[in-house]
Amino acid sequence: MILLPIETDRLLIRPFAPDDIDAMSRIYGDPAVMEYVCLGILDRVATTALLEQYQRDQEEHGLSTWAVVEKASGAVVGDVGFGVYPPTGEPELGYTLAAPAWGRGYGLEAAAACVAAAFAEIPHGRIVAKIEPQNERSLNLAGRLGMRTVETIDVDGHPHLLLALERA
Numbered sequence: 001m002i003l004l005p006i007e008t009d010r011l012l013i014r015p016f017a018p019d020d021i022d023a024m025s026r027i028y029g030d031p032a033v034m035e036y037v038c039l040g041i042l043d044r045v046a047t048t049a050l051l052e053q054y055q056r057d058q059e060e061h062g063l064s065t066w067a068v069v070e071k072a073s074g075a076v077v078g079d080v081g082f083g084v085y086p087p088t089g090e091p092e093l094g095y096t097l098a099a100p101a102w103g104r105g106y107g108l109e110a111a112a113a114c115v116a117a118a119f120a121e122i123p124h125g126r127i128v129a130k131i132e133p134q135n136e137r138s139l140n141l142a143g144r145l146g147m148r149t150v151e152t153i154d155v156d157g158h159p160h161l162l163l164a165l166e167r168a
Contacts, residue, residue: 001062002121008113012069013080015058016051020067023076027098036135068110077101080110085128091118093129107141125167130160
């Protein structure tokens with residue numbers, strides 16, 4: 001189980017709350033943000049269902065996808081966290097940021113904090129991520145975390161790179 005909240009200098013990472021639906025509906029409804037997200041563009045109903053699933057995942061698995069909150073403004077600017085990679089049961093890192101938050105280093109800051117928490121608090125020796133080869137922003141972020149490509153996999157008929165980061 002990963003203990004929450006996770007704090008960085010600029011961000012608070014916490015479970016989603018009902019008040020987050022509007023902000024996340026805008027984020028998940030933005031075609032630019034969702035271009036490489038396998039879920040596709042989500043409406044408010046689908047966003048609500050997804051946030052409810054994240055809450056169930058947290059309760060059942062002790063890890064999930066969480067809200068990324070900008071401390072200075074209190075605004076929810078995206079998500080970060082872990083699913084379970086089905087073939088191996090390993091934590092699978094994911095992150096989504098609102099387009100206005102791009103280029104500020106929030107993605108790296110949030111993902112690095114989550115990776116550190118995962119390696120400190122759960123027993124897995126490796127964290128993985130699935131990223132489409134064309135998603136340069138996400139590949140760059142994963143590389144800055146120290147993740148390396150281990151293989152190419154198929155996700156719903158589309159090639160993805162499986163990247164991994166081993167516990168130090």
